[in-house]
Amino acid sequence: MSRKTVILLSGGMDSATSLAIALNQKYECYALSFDYNQRHGAELNAARKIAETYKLPEHKIFTLDHTLFGNSALTNLSIDVPETESDEIPVTYVPGRNMIFLSIAVAWAETLGITDIFIGVNAIDYSGYPDCRPEFIKSFNEMANLATKFSVEGGAFIIHTPLINLSKPEIIQIGHKLDLDYSNTVSCYQSDKEGRACKKCDACRYRRQGFLDAGLEDVTQYA
Amino acid sequence: MSRKTVILLSGGMDSATSLAIALNQKYECYALSFDYNQRHGAELNAARKIAETYKLPEHKIFTLDHTLFGNSALTNLSIDVPETESDEIPVTYVPGRNMIFLSIAVAWAETLGITDIFIGVNAIDYSGYPDCRPEFIKSFNEMANLATKFSVEGGAFIIHTPLINLSKPEIIQIGHKLDLDYSNTVSCYQSDKEGRACKKCDACRYRRQGFLDAGLEDVTQYA
Numbered sequence: 435m436s437r438k439t440v441i442l443l444s445g446g447m448d449s450a451t452s453l454a455i456a457l458n459q460k461y462e463c464y465a466l467s468f469d470y471n472q473r474h475g476a477e478l479n480a481a482r483k484i485a486e487t488y489k490l491p492e493h494k495i496f497t498l499d500h501t502l503f504g505n506s507a508l509t510n511l512s513i514d515v516p517e518t519e520s521d522e523i524p525v526t527y528v529p530g531r532n533m534i535f536l537s538i539a540v541a542w543a544e545t546l547g548i549t550d551i552f553i554g555v556n557a558i559d560y561s562g563y564p565d566c567r568p569e570f571i572k573s574f575n576e577m578a579n580l581a582t583k584f585s586v587e588g589g590a591f592i593i594h595t596p597l598i599n600l601s602k603p604e605i606i607q608i609g610h611k612l613d614l615d616y617s618n619t620v621s622c623y624q625s626d627k628e629g630r631a632c633k634k635c636d637a638c639r640y641r642r643q644g645f646l647d648a649g650l651e652d653v654t655q656y657a
Numbered sequence: 658m659s660r661k662t663v664i665l666l667s668g669g670m671d672s673a674t675s676l677a678i679a680l681n682q683k684y685e686c687y688a689l690s691f692d693y694n695q696r697h698g699a700e701l702n703a704a705r706k707i708a709e710t711y712k713l714p715e716h717k718i719f720t721l722d723h724t725l726f727g728n729s730a731l732t733n734l735s736i737d738v739p740e741t742e743s744d745e746i747p748v749t750y751v752p753g754r755n756m757i758f759l760s761i762a763v764a765w766a767e768t769l770g771i772t773d774i775f776i777g778v779n780a781i782d783y784s785g786y787p788d789c790r791p792e793f794i795k796s797f798n799e800m801a802n803l804a805t806k807f808s809v810e811g812g813a814f815i816i817h818t819p820l821i822n823l824s825k826p827e828i829i830q831i832g833h834k835l836d837l838d839y840s841n842t843v844s845c846y847q848s849d850k851e852g853r854a855c856k857k858c859d860a861c862r863y864r865r866q867g868f869l870d871a872g873l874e875d876v877t878q879y880a
Binding site: 494496497499501502503523527529530531532533534537538540541542544545563564565567569570573574576577578580581582583585586587 | 717719720722724725726746750752753754755756757760761763764765767768786787788790792793796797799800801803804805806808809810
């Protein structure tokens with residue numbers, strides 16, 4: 435019997451690498467993406483393409499009320515995506531995003547009878563979002579195991595974060611070894627409709643530097 | 658300056674009582690309801706009516722993808738709502754419901770700059786749902802305080818559960834003292850379009866017995 439997992443798939447390089455790792459560990463992967471009116475809609479197209487490439491048994495795209503996340507540069511076109519580095523949590527922060535995404539992932543997993551959930555969060559080369567940190571994931575996992583019928587009846591959800599302590603070049607090297615085609619992934623916060631990247635935002639900078647430090651060709655399509 | 662809270666408002670008697678308590682404590686209440694294709698759609702109409710009656714500054718109805726909760730008797734018309742008591746978690750259980758509702762409440766609160774959240778969960782006269790228990794709420798609150806920018810910057814969300822240790826008659830007596838009109842609330846899992854109750858489901862039984870034990874007139878409209 436194959437193991438099954440619900441896997442969060444944004445269409446970016448981290449979630450795609452987390453998928454490649456789960457598949458390599460022989461998980462049957464049920465992918466979950468969210469349409470929250472992210473300005474980088476090309477990211478969702480990338481998620482679709484990745485799910486198709488790997489012939490996943492299911493790829494669910496869950497639409498969230500577009501007014502919920504209206505206060506972030508990732509959803510509100512009147513707030514500019516920053517193109518310089520900063521020590522603060524940037525305006526691309528989306529309130530409670532991973533908390534909501536994981537809650538829905540756990541609910542879907544319970545419905546499917548699945549206990550394992552993969553999320554490609556990374557607390558090393560990232561923008562400083564609070565919901566990418568190990569302490570958040572640990573606390574969320576504990577909470578999820580009090581929240582559901584499945585857990586009350588003795589089951590336990592396991593949230594896997596295979597990338598959490600890896601640097602960007604390490605992530606890229608792993609994906610490369612697993613034959614992941616990164617040209618299918620979109621990281622840029624403000625890519626154009628075809629998914630071509632700006633080369634300037636946080637996400638582009640981490641990605642570009644990652645390829646460079648990994649000693650691998652940057653296959654990103656730039657505008 | 659008035660205090661503000663995000664308050665979960667289903668349209669049932671518990672959330673309405675929790676609202677009456679918050680208003681009595683001088684909170685300005687931002688109400689949040691969810692349309693998840695619940696079979697008791699009259700519940701949402703009740704929530705609207707309650708929000709209007711109390712002239713709340715905002716009542717947000719958040720639509721959740723109707724396929725998410727498809728496995729419960731509350732959303733799937735092919736599963737009958739049970740009309741006899743049982744010691745098990747009943748088929749009206751909705752996977753991860755309060756986890757998802759509270760996650761969205763916290764995200765909305767962060768967007769509004771609000772730190773207090775009210776939820777009318779009750780762990781005494783209830784159907785045994787895991788996400789109504791104090792240990793779940795406590796764990797969720799801890800998790801929420803690791804999940805957001807607001808909490809990383811030193812703030813803390815407070816999840817208020819004024820009903821959690823009250824019996825149904827105690828809840829009804831409090832609401833009654835606060836002049837809450839329970840005829841505006843709908844508890845029944847399978848009420849008709851006008852909100853008239855079946856008198857048979859778990860929710861109806863707890864409510865009916867509650868009025869009886871409180872020594873107050875049952876103002877529920879029955880079909």
